[in-house]
Amino acid sequence: MARSTIEDPTESVPDVSVHGQRASGDAGALVDALDPEQRLAVLAPVGPVCVLAGAGTGKTRTITHRIGYLVGAGVVPAGQVLAVTFTTRAAGELRGRLRELGAGGVQARTFHAAALKQLGYFWPKVAGAALPRLVESKIGLVARAANRVRLSPSRTELRDLTSEVEWAKATLLTPDGYPAAAAAAARETTHPAEVIARLYAAYEEAKRDAGVLDFDDLLLLTAAVIEEHRWVADELRARYRHFVVDEYQDVNPLQQRLLEAWVGERDSLCVVGDANQTIYSFTGASPRYLLEFPRRFPEAQVVRLVRDYRSTPQVVALANGLIARAGTVGDSARTPGAVPVASRREPLKLVAQRPDGPVPVFAERDSEPEEAVAVTRRIRALMDAGVAASEVAVLYRVNAQSEAYETAIAAAGIPYLVRGGERFFDRPEVGEAIRLLRAAVRSAEGDRPEGLTAQVADVLAAVGWRAGDPPSGSGAERERWENLAALARLADDMAAADPGAGLDRFVADLADRAAHQHIPTVEGVTLASLHAAKGLEWDAVFLVGLVEGTLPIIHAQTPAQIEEERRLLYVGITRAREHLTLSWALARNEGGRRSRRPSRFLDGLMPRSGASAGGQARSGAAGSGPGEPVGGGQRSRNRAAVRCRVCGRPLAGPAARVGRCDDCPGDVDQALFDRLRAWRSTRAKEQGAPAYVVFTDATLMAIAERRPTSVPELVSIPGIGQAKLDRYGEDVLALVDGRELPESAPSQSTG
Known part of the structure; x- marks a missing residue:
């Protein structure tokens, strides 16, 4: 069939049918409410289908109903379908929805879980030996490799080196190919690319x-076994004939290679994704495979989901306004992972389906503590108006920004949780x-309370939990109470859905949730990075710290990197x-110097007058029009040019690092400069590296002259990118502040 694309959200669709035959019964009912x-998308014939699904448009509902419909209509056997996604939570959600739709026999797994199951079966037959042990983390092996190439990285550097190895493997690079690819992708690394290549080989x-495998090896070996052994390919492809891939914009080259090995020459493949939500290209993910799907499958049916059921028209207008201002997103011929410009001619424009709501608020404050206090006051007002704490989120670009909000929210006695910390x-x-609940299931006690809710509450009482008012404040005791209360609410939900459910079923459900990290809702305001917020949603969202140098982050230099930062804000708005x-x-x-500028991404989104200084807040929807001076006016997009801050002349070489001409007056704090040099000497000795590897004299001079007091001010100094910010940022800011550092203390990550 010729490729079909739905552009108009009011366009009609065919009757409920399969290959021209009217479907009946449960299968037909699955599409009635769509x-x-x-x-x-659900009714598309078996074959290549590409669903471009905007935020809040019901993509999970669509793909699960498609699978359920095809299975229910008898077109596709449930056991021949493999649905893959990227997180255990998402896979668990897919399985749960498919069970409800009568398609419980469908395999819904992450890429890695599917590969582990397949490789565990085929490897002994191919290699004549058991599958090697799988290591949970690469860090220990990277540390061993670093020792082999005579590196002594700090803990933070070790984490960064591990990330580089993961990126190289995800993008199918060999050690020899790493340096050129890293340069093309503008990777900012802790060590020269050639050194990292040697470490990768080691x-x-x-x-x-050690005779072990890492998680990337699972995918690579599974693909290789299928590619190199015809009998394996035949057996596996006879088992799985139909494939569905969720969040396809996040697939990396290694995952794409495995997918192609699974599919072979067939074309029963349905992919779902949104290029506007591509925010993981730094890990090797690329939306290219999603955007070029119609080119690879000319007969594909392409469906655009644009009806947004999540957000109000005011929020949707702001999101559309932001993404419409996107510029070039990189030259794909030169930058791995960049999106071809031609592929972005028609970005998804969301169409709001909800009633009107309040207009978004833009708020400018004099300082971070004042911003945090203002956010906290607004959270309290929302809670007083009936918004649950669990329906409120504070989202930021880097994890270091959470401290001010934790302090302010705790001081107000509001419960909160930091997403990305210890797993539930x-x-x-x-x-x-959970151990006590399991013991209760095994026991033969006959005096249990009646009903699941009462039984769970009885067990939780043994660990000190009581229903009713939680402890005051928001400290550890309150957090403990809220975590146990989340288990009690799960029991309430199960009892409401199935009054006959017993403790044994509840414990089994908890085991499944734990295996797939499908956590319950904990009552409290969520604090999370924008990356961690992907896939979630709340009634109220606060996007904070939106200043140049933080969003976009200072080390985002290429057009592709800048546009990814824009998409990160888009993800935040659409939550x-x-x-x-x-x-x-x-x-x-x-009381600090008010030198920060609002993020460039807010240009044209705020009301004409923008937000005034001194803590005023303004409300307004998108639509001021591109090019209007908002929030400080239009600012230069040429981040590569460095000019003297005294006379404005262009600078190059060491003068660019200092930020002024040699003959222009400066104000260097000599005592600070001396402290910085002494600290640099200590760090260089710890690393076994020359002093300039830590910071050059020019960079130290610039620090001593500018005396930065925040992360954005620090990274505005040429020569300080994300890698050096992660390794040394906290130390430098402490030295500028006059605080003493613990002896031989490793610097803390600011991200």
């Missing part, structure tokens, strides 16, 4: 010597409660259902 575009040797099922009180606040602070500390 919108026209969702229905078209890592592979250390892994072979790993928390001591949760583990203890909000109703209430949305975007804020920034002009200084880090109260």
Whole structure:
């Protein structure tokens, strides 16, 4: 069939049918409540289907209904379908929805889980030996490899080196090919590319010597076994004939290679994704495979889901306005992972389906503490108006920004949780409660309370939990209470859905949730990075710290990197259902120099007058029009040019690092400069590297002259990118502040 694309969300779709035959019964009922575009995707014949699904448009509903419909209509056997996604939570959600739709026999797994199952079966037959042990983390082996190439990285550097090895493997690079690819991708690394290439080779040797595999090897070996052994390909392809890939914009070259090995010459492949939500290209992910799908499969049916059921028209207008201002996103011929410009001619424009809501608020504050206090006051007002704490989120670009909000929210007695910390099922009180619940299932006690809710509450009482008012404040005791309360709410939900459910079923459900990290809702305001917020949504969202140098982050230099930062803000905006606040602070500390500028991404989105200084907040929807001076006016997009801050002349060489001409007056704090040099000497000795590898004299001179007091001010100094910020940022800011550093203390990550 010729490729079909739905452009108009009001366009009609065919009747409910399969290959021209009217479907009946449960299968036909699956499409009755779908919108026209969702229905078209569900009813598309078996073959290549590409669903371009905007934020909040029901993509998971669409793909699960497509699978359920095809299985229910008898077109596709459930056991021949493999649905893959990227997180255990998403895979668990797919399985749960498919069970509800009568398609519980469908395999829904992550790429790695699917590969582990397949390789565990085929490897002994191919290699004549058991599958080698799988290591959970690469860091230990990277440390061993670093020792082999005579490196002594700090813990932070070790993490960065591990990330580089992971990126290289995800993009199918060999050690020899790494330096050129890293340069083309503008990778900012802790060590020269040639050194990392040697470490990468040593890592592979250390892994072979230990006889172990890493998670990337799972995918690579599974693909290789299928490619090199025809009988394996035949057996596997006879088992799985139909494939669905969720979040296809996040696939990397290694995952794409495995997918192609699975599919072979067939074309029963349905992919779902949104290029506007591509925010992981730094890990090797690329939306190219999504955007070029119609080119690879000319007969593919392409469906665009644009009806946004999540957010109000005001939030949707802001999101559309932001993404419409996107510029070039990189030259794909030169930058691995960049999106071809031609592929972005028609970005998805969302069409809001909800009633009107409040207009987004833009708020400018004098300092970060004032910004945090203002956000906290607004959170309290929302809670007083009936918004649950669990339906509120504060989102930021880097994790270091959370401290001010943790302090302000705790001081207000509002419960909160920091997403990305300790996993829910790993928390001591949760583990203890689950152990007691399992013991209760095994026991033969006959005096249990009636009903699942009462039985779970009885067990939780043994670990000190009581229903009712939680402990005051928001400290560890409150957090403990909230975690146990989340288990009690799960029991309430199960009892409401199935009054006959017993404790044994509840414990089994908890085991499944723990295996797939499908965590319950914990009552508290969520604090999370924008990356960690992907795939989630809240009634009220606060996007904070929106200043140049933080969003976009200072080390985003290429057009592709800048546009990824824009998409990160887009993801943040589209997390909000109703209430949305975007804020920034002009200084880090109260009374500090108000030198920060609002993010360039806010240009044209704020009302004409923007947000005034002194803590005023403005409300307004997108639509001021591109090119209008908002929030400080239009600013230069040429981040490569460095000019003297005294006379404005262009600078090059060491003068560019200092930020002024040699003959222009400066104000160097000599005592600070001396402290910095002494600290640099210590760090260089710890690393076994020359002093200039830490910072050059020119960079130290610039620090001593500018005396930065915040992360954005520090990274505005030429020569300080994300890698050096992660390794040395906290030390430098402490030295500028006059604080003493613990002896031989490793610098802390700011990200």
